[in-house]
Amino acid sequence: MPMNLNQDVIDAPGDYAPALHKTESHPHIRSSAGLHFKTYILILFIVIFAPVGNVLLSKGMKTVDPVKLHDTEGLIHIFMEVFSSPYIWLGIGFLLLFFVSYLLVLSWADYSYVQPASSTSYAVVALLGHFALREPISALRWIGVLVICLGVLVVGNTHPRTTERHR
């Protein structure tokens, strides 16, 4: 089912890829199976690194007092506390890995292809939150996460380019 929903997109990351400047610099791009392979690998990285990073940040933030934005002195104290937590630094490390993977894949694939394709990370976050941090997740929230993934897949199945190319 998800394969069908996403068929156009999966078939053609390369076709959509050079949105801003095509032809001269990448004449071979359409026939590249390697392009598909490296796109999938990097999206796999994105789907793993971002949720793990967020869960580590959450773990780190649970050890400090809740942030109160109007209390400046308290904010500085919390800031010091936050950046001395190993979980926060580990989380930042994972998010940096995510960011580099994201930048690399965006150098050839469309934002509107990459964003929906990485929608699985919402489900991964919910699973990690539930199993690693023992967060209570109600049935309604699980349904919400599934509906979000479904919605993101529908968005991903639409044509990614709706404006004229100006150059």
Place this chain on the structure above:
Amino acid sequence: MIWEVGLLCLIVLAGTSGELCVTRAMKTIGEVKDFRPAALVRVMLRAIRVPWMWVGVSLMAIAFFALLGALSLENVSFVVPVTALSYAAGTLGGEVFLGEHVSRRRWAGVLLVCAGVTLVFIGRK
């Protein structure tokens, strides 16, 4: 509650606009084909010379601190699904500011995302 909603809005708005700027910057770099570490470092060095990258990274940094703030108040399994509202923000921004013609099907997807976020919101304990 007001802080919470404000932080969530900041994550969504700053995050989405940051990603759009970064996308634009990376498109001017062109497709990365060489994944050896030295080549990747060269790509990153070229990327940081693109002004859009700095705008994007600054916005994403704002979103990051808003995320930290929100995570100190709420569970990660609540905060991250709510940030899916960035799809709605992105679609609306695309139509209003970039003149994109958003199809009914895409709006349907965006509505599903919003419905899902609403369920996550209602479903919190």
